[in-house]
Amino acid sequence: xxxxxxxxxxxxxxxxxxxxxxxxxELAALQTGMYQSIARANFAxxxxxRFGQDYYDDRMQASRRLAISCKSQDQDHAQAxxxxxxxxxxxxxxxxxxxSGMITSFAVVNPAAVCVPxxxxxxxxxxxxxxxxxxxxxxxxxxEAEAEDESVEQTASKSTNIEAPRAQTPSPQxxxxxxxxxxxxxxxxxxxxxxxxxxxxxxxxxxxxxxxLRWFGILSPMPLxxxxxxxxxxxxxxxxxxxxxxxEMEAVEIEVRRARKRLAKAEAAAxxxxxxxx
Amino acid sequence: MxxxxxxxxxxxxxxVIGDEDSVTGLLLAGIGHVTSPPxxxxxxxxxxxxxxxxxxxxxxESFTTQRKDIGIVLIxxxxxxxxxxxxxxxxxAFPTILEIPSKEHPxxxxxxxxxxxxxxxxxx
Numbered sequence: 563x564x565x566x567x568x569x570x571x572x573x574x575x576x577x578x579x580x581x582x583x584x585x586x587x588e589l590a591a592l593q594t595g596m597y598q599s600i601a602r603a604n605f606a607x608x609x610x611x612r613f614g615q616d617y618y619d620d621r622m623q624a625s626r627r628l629a630i631s632c633k634s635q636d637q638d639h640a641q642a643x644x645x646x647x648x649x650x651x652x653x654x655x656x657x658x659x660x661x662s663g664m665i666t667s668f669a670v671v672n673p674a675a676v677c678v679p680x681x682x683x684x685x686x687x688x689x690x691x692x693x694x695x696x697x698x699x700x701x702x703x704x705x706e707a708e709a710e711d712e713s714v715e716q717t718a719s720k721s722t723n724i725e726a727p728r729a730q731t732p733s734p735q736x737x738x739x740x741x742x743x744x745x746x747x748x749x750x751x752x753x754x755x756x757x758x759x760x761x762x763x764x765x766x767x768x769x770x771x772x773x774x775l776r777w778f779g780i781l782s783p784m785p786l787x788x789x790x791x792x793x794x795x796x797x798x799x800x801x802x803x804x805x806x807x808x809x810e811m812e813a814v815e816i817e818v819r820r821a822r823k824r825l826a827k828a829e830a831a832a833x834x835x836x837x838x839x840x
Numbered sequence: 841m842x843x844x845x846x847x848x849x850x851x852x853x854x855x856v857i858g859d860e861d862s863v864t865g866l867l868l869a870g871i872g873h874v875t876s877p878p879x880x881x882x883x884x885x886x887x888x889x890x891x892x893x894x895x896x897x898x899x900x901e902s903f904t905t906q907r908k909d910i911g912i913v914l915i916x917x918x919x920x921x922x923x924x925x926x927x928x929x930x931x932x933a934f935p936t937i938l939e940i941p942s943k944e945h946p947x948x949x950x951x952x953x954x955x956x957x958x959x960x961x962x963x964x
Contacts, residue, residue, distance in 0.1 A: 579958055586952075590941050596865040597943040614860045615886045618867065624883075625870035627852040628911040630934075668912065668936070670854070672870070774868050786868070793869040797854070805912050805936045808954055815961050 564825040568818060575814045582807045585800055592796040599789035606783060613786060617777045625672060625772045626797055632666045666809045668802035848934050851911035855903040855935070856884040857896060858916040861943050866914065883910060893922050900926055903935065910935045918945040927953075 603613050775782040775790060854871045856863050863886050866872075875881045885891075885899040900923055903913045917939040920927050927937060941947035949955050 575961070582954060586947065586949075590947055593862075593865070593941055597861055600861050600865060601943075614864050618872070620874060620880070622867070622872040622874050624853055624873035626854075627871075628854060630848040630851055630911050632848050666848075666933075670871075772870070774870055774872065789865055790868040793865045797866065797869040797871055801854070801912065801914065801938060805938055808936055808938070809933070811954060812957070815957060818961060 564821060564828060568821045568825065571814055571818045571821060575811065575818065578807055578811050578814065582804065582811065585804050585807065589796055589800045589804065592792045592800065596789045596792040596796070599785045599792065602785035603783045603789065606785065613778055619774075619777045622774070622777075623772065625774075626670050626794075627672075628802070629669045629671050630666065631669070666806065668805040670798045670802050672798075848911065850909050851934055853883050853910050854912045854914060855907075855910045856914045857887060857899055857903070857919055858885075858914065858940070859919075859942050859944075860886050860888065862916055862940070881907070883907075887916070887919050897923050897926060904930060904932065904937070913937050914940050916940060916942040916945065917947060917951060918942055921951070 600613060604611075607613065775786060778786060853873050854866075856866050856871070858866070863884050867884065871883070873883045881902075883903070885896070887896060896919060900913070900915070903910050911934060913935050915927075915937065919942075920937075920939045927939075930937060937953075939947075939952065
């Protein structure tokens with residue numbers, strides 16, 4: 563029984579390790595693309611211009627932020643075991659459950675994405691029945707917006723729980739954000755699509771100038787935009803998952819060591835028993 | 841793993857310690873943040889040939905210990921090598937340290953903290 567438990571844990575651990583190494587490869591590939599793009603931008607730039615720290619905005623504000631969710635889990639042994647099998651069968655890394663203690667998962671969210679549900683709430687309250695112009699648009703904006711509104715008042719863990727699955731299962735919205743030329747400003751544009759009355763509000767938000775590409779001038783070179791695509795993909799999809807896997811693997815390691823210790827104790831006790839009786 | 845809620849709920853930034861291209865690339869994704877004027881603390885450090893190891897160490901100390909708003913610290917692996925003793929002895933749950941490759945230094949799995957833990961678990 564105990565040996566089976568350890569084997570189950572190790573199997574799960576190897577799945578996690580596989581995810582980790584493939585994510586590492588993905589990160590390396592994205593970063594290589596990013597470095598090449600930056601090098602191309604520097605090569606094509608005017609003499610003496612280098613896209614680097616000289617251009618950073620000293621008042622920059624992060625447009626992509628972390629949402630860490632961490633909740634305790636009360637599960638009995640049998641349920642935990644079932645979950646291990648589920649995970650190993652479906653290889654579902656979305657469920658970052660840790661067998662004992664805490665579930666920790668990282669997600670990077672773009673606060674600008676909040677713009678879309680917020681505007682649709684106002685739409686529906688004002689009774690504007692705008693047909694959805696974009697088939698890729700979030701199919702449940704109302705419920706999500708409500709959830710976000712509620713979560714403002716509630717605990718951080720609640721709100722991060724809402725955000726975490728969204729970042730890990732890339733919703734249509736995050737896909738839109740991941741596209742380069744349509745980052746923050748594109749999202750504002752989506753708001754204005756669904757409601758003309760929002761157009762003024764959308765352009766009035768300071769988010770417009772939040773795109774780091776603007777530090778390097780109004781007409782930023784194409785390679786720099788490509789570097790941004792790679793970088794956004796790494797930051798939104800790879801880095802948070804690597805960080806989550808790191809913590810999850812650590813938790814499984816602890817669990818394996820505990821189980822091994824228990825097994826060693828049980829074996830020692832079992833070997834003592836016949837000696838005493840004999 | 842016993843992290844209380846206050847440990848992580850305010851940790852909303854990623855920090856970077858890296859060479860200029862690494863930092864520029866990551867800042868392009870919009871993770872750069874400078875706090876309001878009296879402090880004006882940056883969440884990144886550009887390291888070049890002239891940067892002292894003590895400055896790297898100070899930034900690492902600031903991101904991991906002093907600041908409570910950072911959830912992940914990204915550091916180029918070749919820079920992490922300079923303060924390896926600090927990184928190996930770092931055990932806190934938050935922020936998580938993630939070593940990343942740089943332009944001139946491809947990722948070396950031998951130094952990867954997770955893969956080293958894997959080897960330990962399987963008794964090598």
